[in-house]
Amino acid sequence: MSEREVTLVTRDGAELRFPCAAKDNVLAASEAAGYFLPAMCHEGTCGLCHARVTEGKYTMGPHNSAALQGGEVLLCRCEPDENLTVALPYNQAQVLRYKVPVRQAVIESMEPAWQNAVALTLRLQPDPEQGQAVEFSPGQYMELTIPGTDIRRAYSLANLPNWEGRLDFLIRLAPHGQFSTFLREQAKVGDAITVRGPSGSFILDESSVRPRCFVGGGCGLAPILSMLRHLGEFQDSQPTHLIFGANRESELVPQSDVEAVTAALPQIGVTLAVSAPEENWQGFQGTAPAALDAFLSQTDEPIDIYACGPPKMLEAIEILLQQRNRDDRLIAERL
């Protein structure tokens, strides 16, 4: 078995346990497990991630010896050779542990959006311990529980982190979906709902210098809208393109949403792709993956592709990228 277990012991005696694959370092493994320890360079130079191994053998990767105090290790370069126990020089309260918060919210509004979708807005209920802030990375989702049941469904947030406790979702009503049935038949404004989140790793890599292309199908537009709003709020200047695919024109995102995005991100190019359009359709005719293919033909530069939509769309994109065999990077979320 090439996986080792790491036990971190804080100064006040709390134990945090997580697995660490062979050749992986303790810092990366702890982050994967949701424990964020102080770190800056991640390459054995700054000395910030120092700690003491009290049990177990390990190998130290390349590091600056001046950053290392006698008898200690740098967690970003410490690769366990067997199960490891590590004493941390700080208390449990100081480990940034990512616990997925569970909160109460109420339904503030439910409006029909396009074609079978509902724009649902929830408001967090005041909570003295957790406050009213909605904190997440654009692209992440929340799990909503159907009241009176244990049934949870995940939906991406469509708005931005905010201080007003506001959560916006774009939910497609599936004919037999349980949450859809709840929304259609039971839910009303003022109802309480338990929300759990944020979670998910469909998030922007803002350190990348590449142009970005967002590809959305159906309600896959929700997290993408959140990301685009975020880039707009931060006046991001990187070349950006949005492809939105639908079967018919009537299923396209409303023009007003597109205009809001282009106003905030003036450099953005938008392709609306419709696979079975009316006769006088001026835009791209074909699927979202076909539109992506056409977009890739225009550039030699490797790009970051953020895609969210139904499985069929994502599979087509994967095949397309394999065929093209370029240096592009796909960051995807399946609906």
Added chain:
Amino acid sequence: MFCYQCEQTAHTDSGAGCATSKGVCGKDEATADLQDLLIHLLKGIGQYSTRLHAAGTPDAAADHFILFGLFTTLTNVNFNRARFVELIAEAARIRDRVRAAYEAANPGAPPLGGPAAFTPATDLAGLLKQASPASVRAGIELVGEDVIGLRSLVLYGLKGVAAYAHHADVLGQTSPEVGAGIAHALDLLASDPTDVPVLLNEALALGHLNFKVMGLLDAANTGTYGTPQPTNVKVTPVAGKAILVSGHDLKDLHAILEAVKGTDINVYTHGELLPAHSYPNLKAYPNLAGNYGTAWQNQQLEFAAFPGPIVMTSNCLIEPQPAYRNRIFTAGPVGWPGVRHIANGDYSQVVQAAQALPGFPETAPEKTILIGFGKDAVLGVAGKVIDAVKSGAVKHFFLIGGCDGAAPGRNYYTDFAEKAPQDTILLTLGCGKFRFNMEDHGTVAGLPRLLDVGQCNDSYSAIHIALALANAFECGVNDLPLSLIVSWFEQKAAAVLLTLLALGVRNVRLGPTLPAFLTPALVGVLVEKFGVLPITTAEADIAASLNRAAA
């Protein structure tokens, strides 16, 4: 990328410098390259600006932009690539404006070359392709390490001067002499100088200029917020909503205090803003509750545990962890991609965030520390100090000042403060003080043994104190029973070092390591000509300092 401007720069087998895809501080390759290009363009502005100054027609807005632009490139200030793309475009526009002014006043003058004639690309990809000639290492095969090291000393010292000048400038204290001095150094760097004495002289000239700049900054701070007074500052939290303000900028802190006026939000200082509590016009705000946390390298732990929004007004920022990324704001020259930036001094968003976040649930048992020993407070008790020295009750002064950092070698400063004998007085400034300022160091001859002079921005105050004591004892600064133990990290410290050298202050103990851009030959010059000493161990250095005083 190549960057070796700070103390924590990478050391590998191929030498010193952050040269992979990311620096130790978290600055990525694209940002580093864009910073080099921005500096290249600032040199171009400097080429024209120095001529406009000589002609008596300076462009004040261009001078102001130079300060801000240089400030953004200091360590731990701005990591936001997109911001640099904008700043480069703005720099090119300003350069064109000063060029037009110069050419209009000098018809027929031969055009200036080098950075003055450089045209930056308009997109990121194009800019990155242009970066390598703008690197600090450019031309090393022709001119050698020593010249590159000296140019770096001038550039990094210049960055420090610009940062201080910018702090003074935002409070309305500026002088054409400062703009002229900075333009002169940029113009010199633009010529790719190779003459060692010329570069050394420029470094010392910057040291003198920095002394003036720090005088302006002192006038700006005390003129706006009053003369610092000895003050007990609470270092424990109080129940209630909370905002944390870090960095060095008193004006931003003041704006935040105004923004929370009439609310019950408590404002806490962090790191280098601790000295704010000693200014009468800031401490008059009832919302200014206390200080939270310590020096910059501990911010990930401290910010994550802080139950409210955090505002970073200047250096030193490190990568915001996911735990607080949504509630940290940057202001002024600072930036990080994806972190909210407040450019217009409107802090209402921060107030809103503070209301939405939980705040401290309870008040902790109170603990305070004593700060506020700027030059006026210390010289106010000068008589007592002089008597204590004359009677032998106080044997020696140690100024343990400067930056903090993450490297274990910085324990030296903790040890130093702990082990200094009881009949010595410790003066401190900068964020390095957090290694020992929560301890009780007792009193000697009725004076507190630890006197906190303020921020690194208050080095002027410390130098002033030393000069005044020398005057009172009718001796030179180097004959005083005073040793300077300077810890450096970033470029403001480089500027202060140049000031000390320019003023002829000898025997400065510089650590925890010497700047990587100084070659052995340059270190030799500093040691021989200026008496700079590398540190050894706290015990040995204390003994050596006391011996020198006795000799």
